[in-house]
Structure formats: C-alpha cells, structure tokens
Amino acid sequence: DAGITQSPRHKVTETGTPVTLRCHQTENHRYMYWYRQDPGHGLRLIHYSYGVKDTDKGEVSDGYSVSRSKTEDFLLTLESATSSQTSVYFCAIRGAGTGELFFGEGSRLTVL
Amino acid sequence: GESVGLHLPTLSVQEGDNSIINCAYSNSASDYFIWYKQESGKGPQFIIDIRSNMDKRQGQRVTVLLNKTVKHLSLQIAATQPGDSAVYFCAESGREYGNKLVFGAGTILRVKS
Numbered sequence: 155d156a157g158i159t160q161s162p163r164h165k166v167t168e169t170g171t172p173v174t175l176r177c178h179q180t181e182n183h184r185y186m187y188w189y190r191q192d193p194g195h196g197l198r199l200i201h202y203s204y205g206v207k208d209t210d211k212g213e214v215s216d217g218y219s220v221s222r223s224k225t226e227d228f229l230l231t232l233e234s235a236t237s238s239q240t241s242v243y244f245c246a247i248r249g250a251g252t253g254e255l256f257f258g259e260g261s262r263l264t265v266l
Numbered sequence: 267g268e269s270v271g272l273h274l275p276t277l278s279v280q281e282g283d284n285s286i287i288n289c290a291y292s293n294s295a296s297d298y299f300i301w302y303k304q305e306s307g308k309g310p311q312f313i314i315d316i317r318s319n320m321d322k323r324q325g326q327r328v329t330v331l332l333n334k335t336v337k338h339l340s341l342q343i344a345a346t347q348p349g350d351s352a353v354y355f356c357a358e359s360g361r362e363y364g365n366k367l368v369f370g371a372g373t374i375l376r377v378k379s
Binding site for chain 2: 254
C-alpha cells in the first residue's frame with residue numbers, strides 16, 4: 155500500500171460540466187502524476203508535479219488542468235468535460251530515490 | 267471490472283507452467299525499464315525493474331531479461347498461478363522522455379487451471 159487515495163472512484167457526468175478528481179498521498183513524496191488509461195493505449199501521462207505549485211504537461215494534457223497547493227494533494231480538473239475524456243484516471247507517486255511509480259486504484263469517469 | 271484492453275495480445279498458459287511475456291520498447295536510449303501487473307479493477311502494481319547496465323534481474327518467481335541490441339524486454343514468471351492472471355505492462359524511461367515512464371499497451375495473461 156503506497157498510501158494513495160483517489161476520489162471519487164466513480165463518476166458519471168454530462169458533457170460541458172466541470173469535473174475535479176483528487177489524489178491524496180500520505181507518504182510525502184515530491185513527484186505525483188496523473189495518467190489516463192483507455193483500451194489499446196496503455197497508460198498515457200496527462201500532467202505531473204515535481205513539487206508544490208510546480209507542474210508540467212504530459213503527452214495528453216489538452217482539456218485538463220492540475221493544481222498542487224499541498225504536498226499531499228494533486229488535483230486534476232476537466233474544465234468542460236467531453237465524451238472523449240471518458241476514461242479511467244490513475245494517480246501515481248514516484249518512490250523516493252527510485253524511478254518506479256506507485257499507482258492509486260483509479261477513478262472511472264464517464265462523460266455522457 | 268474495468269476492461270483495460272479489448273484488443274491486447276493474450277497469452278494463455280497452464281497453471282504450473284512458466285510464462286514469458288514480451289515487450290518491444292521504442293527508444294534505444296532508454297535506460298530504465300519496469301514491469302507492472304494490473305488486475306481487473308485495480309491500479310498497476312510494480313513487479314520488477316531493470317537498468318540498462320544489466321541484462322538480467324531476478325525477483326521472487328519472476329525474471330526480467332533485457333536485450334538492448336534488439337530493444338526487447340521480457341518477463342518470465344515461473345510456475346504460473348491463477349493469481350498471476352492479469353494485464354502486464356512494460357514501461358521505459360530515459361532522457362528522451364524527460365525521465366518519465368512511457369508505457370506499452372500491455373499483454374493479457376490468462377492462467378488455465
């Protein structure tokens with residue numbers, strides 16, 4: 155257990171509504187990541203953070219924003235959800251001194 | 267549970283046999299590789315990693331082999347058990363990727379009892 159909690163675990167929303175997913179960690183790790191997982195695409199990086207208020211884009215960042223005001227929380231926001239953002243979203247933290255990532259249990263988002 | 271890959275390659279093995287899952291990675295400059303296991307409805311779990319200065323690394327019941335010449339990574343699971351049924355992902359990292367992990371699409375392992 156890497157001490158990562160994602161919320162909500164499941165959400166159904168309508169096109170055009172804002173959505174925020176939360177990732178909370180208890181391990182005080184510096185690096186945090188948001189990935190999305192879709193059939194046939196594996197895991198694709200949306201955004202990541204390397205410290206409080208320090209964030210950067212990943213390969214599929216369009217339509218998403220993130221914020222990290224505290225070490226333990228990394229928020230992913232869809233300002234105006236679209237059906238193409240229906241996916242399973244995973245938060246991850248990077249182990250101290252290693253390159254491996256530890257993942258949360260995922261948040262399934264359905265945009266109707 | 268969630269379907270993480272409708273058209274992923276599938277490997278079916280008999281319980282007790284050894285499994286070999288293969289991965290072709292993209293970048294010859296990648297210097298760090300990881301295998302993850304993902305069970306239905308769960309997040310990926312770290313299995314084993316290897317750096318490019320090695321060609322083999324062993325864990326508990328698992329072995330990772332790295333062939334840099336052909337950019338090939340494999341995961342061997344000894345005495346495969348029903349609990350090994352999952353989707354397995356390889357991931358690579360290196361300066362070309364800003365030292366972030368880039369994941370493959372995955373392979374489904376089904377263990378027949």
